[in-house]
Every structure is written in structure tokens, then in C-alpha cells.
Amino acid sequence: MGEDDPYAAAAKGKLILKSDTSIKKKKKKKDKKLIEQVKKTIETEEPEQTNSSKQTKTKAELAFLQQQEKMKTKRILEKASQTHKERVEKFNQHLDSLTEHFDIPKVSWTK
Numbered sequence: 001m002g003e004d005d006p007y008a009a010a011a012k013g014k015l016i017l018k019s020d021t022s023i024k025k026k027k028k029k030k031d032k033k034l035i036e037q038v039k040k041t042i043e044t045e046e047p048e049q050t051n052s053s054k055q056t057k058t059k060a061e062l063a064f065l066q067q068q069e070k071m072k073t074k075r076i077l078e079k080a081s082q083t084h085k086e087r088v089e090k091f092n093q094h095l096d097s098l099t100e101h102f103d104i105p106k107v108s109w110t111k
Contacts, residue, residue, distance in 0.1 A: 057065075082090075
């Protein structure tokens with residue numbers, strides 16, 4: 001093999017695929033002390049966050065949330081009132097009402 005061999009840099013082993021399960025990664029050992037420290041810091045930070053996040057909502061925000069809930073329940077009731085067959089028929093009627101401009105063009109020239 002000379003230096004001008006174009007295949008000199010090619011890998012010579014077997015091809016490794018992503019789904020190949022024979023290769024296993026080494027698991028890193030977790031440091032128990034580090035985990036305990038993280039838990040302690042989380043526990044100490046939680047009470048501080050809850051005090052600042054307990055802001056009362058304004059009347060407008062409460063009204064907005066109530067209106068959202070009403071609209072959500074209304075939408076759910078409308079969807080539940082129709083069967084799948086009725087929804088398909090309604091959709092087909094809508095497609096029939098559209099102009100031919102929206103039709104899927106014919107692709108094959110043989111037919």
C-alpha cells in the first residue's frame with residue numbers, strides 16, 4: 001500500500017449501526033454526597049419560591065380563566081354531540097361546496 005492509496009484512511013472493521021445492541025456504554029457512578037447536597041439545596045430553595053409565587057390573581061385574570069373554562073367545556077360538548085359519521089358527512093359537504101380550484105390536480109397522463 002502506497003501513500004497515494006485512496007482507501008488508506010477507511011475503517012476496516014465491521015459497520016456499527018445505531019440499533020446494534022452488542023455495544024454497551026459504561027454507566028457513570030453517581031456520587032451520593034453530591035446527590036444529597038442537591039436535595040438539600042432544593043429543599044431550602046422551595047419555601048423561598050413558594051412565598052414569591054403566591055401572588056393573588058386580579059379580578060380580570062380570574063374572569064379570564066373562568067371564561068376559558070366555559071369555552072373549553074362548550075367545545076368539548078360540541079365535539080361529543082356529533083358522531084364520527086356525522087363529522088365525516090359535514091366535512092364532505094364542506095369539500096363539495098369548495099370550488100374546483102382546490103381540487104387535487106391529475107398527475108398521471110395515461111388515464
